[in-house]
Amino acid sequence: MTHSASHLTYLLLCHRKLWLHHRQIRMEDNSSDVAAGKLLDRTTYQRRAKKWTQLSLGHLKIDHFDARERVVKETKKSPKLEHVHVAQLKYYLYALERRGVAGVTGLLEYPAQRRTTVIExxxxxxxxxxxxxxAEIDRIVGLPVCPEAIQKTYCKNCAFHDFCYI
Ligand code: SF4
Structure with missing residues (x-):
């Protein structure tokens, strides 16, 4: 099965969300955080934007790929879920390697914190x-019933909040 970056993110955050997402059950998330994150991505690094291109690997979309320097970049608003951001970048590098594009470096940027980490x-x-x-994604999406809600603090910012708790 082909896995998207969302599959991986939800594996690490919430198995219920992974299961719902895999069945293409979506709820709109118009939170200001999401909008702010997109704006940040568009504006903060505009000066350097020219070398970055978007790369599509089937279900996997890489927003910032520098083919000449062999760099993949992710820009995030906050390092609160840094382990998920690191995993996402590693998955991009792995997917590229599997397609014969080796020697790519990941850059994880937190502009608000003025911090950049190299990921390999x-x-x-x-x-x-x-x-x-x-393997774990395949196991979870194959479950016959939706996993239970997880009652985590980030549930309040999740698009499925009302679906899970009301
Ligand atoms: S609200 Fe919480 S339990 Fe429900 S899908 Fe979102 S993260 Fe998972």
Missing amino acids: LTSADRAVTIPGWE
């Missing part, structure tokens, strides 16, 4: 961690 794949990522994520 390790052999453990290739052999164990990422295949493990994929």
Whole structure:
């Protein structure tokens, strides 16, 4: 099965959301945070925007790819879910490698914190961690019933909040 970046994000955040998303059940999220994040992405790094192109790998869309320097960049508003952001970038690098594009580096940028981290794949990522994520995604989306709500603090910002709790 082809996995999207959303599949991976929801695997790490909420199995219920992963299950719903896989069945193409969507609820609109018009929160100001989402809008602000998109605006931040468009404006903060505008000066450097020219070298970045969007790259589509089937279900996987990479917003910022620099083919000449072999860099993939993700810009995030806050490092609150940094482990998810790191995983997302690693998954991009892995997907590129699987398609024969090796030696790509990830850049994880938090403009508000003025922080940039270099992300690279390790052999453990290739052999164990990422295949493990994929197997777990397949297991969860194949469950016959929707997983239970998880009662986490980020539920209040989730588009499914009312669906899960009201
Ligand atoms: S509201 Fe919470 S439990 Fe429901 S889908 Fe969102 S993150 Fe998961």
